[in-house]
Amino acid sequence: MERTEELIRAGVHSGAYPPDSRLRERELAEALGVSRVPVREALMRLAAEGLVELEPRRGARVRRLTLRDVEELFDLRLSLEVFAARRAAEIVAGGGGHDGLRSVMAEADAATRSADQAGIAAANTAFHAELITMTDNRLLQSSFQRSLGLMHWLFRLTATEHGAAQHRTEHEQICRAIGDGRPRLAEALTYSHIDIRREPVLRALAKVLPAE
Template structure:
């Protein structure tokens, strides 16, 4: 009998490396363009270099990492064209998802969305300027958008949109928002719930489109500031 243990262990190590590196990318552990050295990562994660190489290859396919010939891997550098594409795709996919969710959302899913909104509103009311609170808000916001996609009950749509929601530029959105932008985003969330409660697909689609367009504008502003600070450093 042939044992599959080595292959299984390698798969586990590769998944461990992938999740560890991706979590650090989304948490803004490294600046855009930072070198990702296999040896350093393998020592920090506690796996060999082969699983790290597999993880970096997978993250390259997802667009989070880029490979430079004769230099190795580095964190993807983002620019306004990337932002335009990401939010353009999100508007198309998530506004369609909101439209579908308005007529397909279950009572349980609607209750989950209300609970997420309550948690976000509580954070905004208590510590809106806290960096930790904004990180929590970001995670709750991601779950809110994922739940809407799940409520559309379309596996294809969920698969297409999943990576766009977790892009670093999108994931770190609330860290750069001004107070009025956070309040506006929370108001959009509540109006989406009103549209879902009314089972109105056109209303839900229009609010999601406005919500993401506003997010695009705010994130573009912060990207310009980051770019200018890098040039002037």
């Protein structure tokens, strides 16, 4: 079941299933060699991530990503992740651990060394998701869940070799601030890490994405 979800997600990220294209259960099941049940469940989970839209009596289709989506994603991340980084550092300062964040950093290191663009995007997404997880705030996690698919998609669309190394360095700085239990530094580094990319990302994507 998880494998089916991973394959469909990868198809969306790679462009094999283009934006606005229909995702028909029978065709996907035949192509992936599974029954329609895991396909249906995978599409529901991908809809929860924001990659797929489910329409009554019409089935599923790949979401059409727009510049407005990207703008709103940056706004959401600045609201939620900056708070999460500060809270994570506070938890560590109070005696908590950050093993999950260090584990994600190890995955990012391996992907960056091997120039695995898909692995880099996955590790980057996992890093930001782990910040949210560290807060142990269920409502925050639920609110953030729907942006994960869009975030991963955005990382794939804007991936560059230089960008991967820069992301890794900035993630390491955030990880260190959290590990040292320094909330204000973790907050500032996370804000800068996200906000500094807004303008160049939007400028680059303006060439390929519609405004609305």
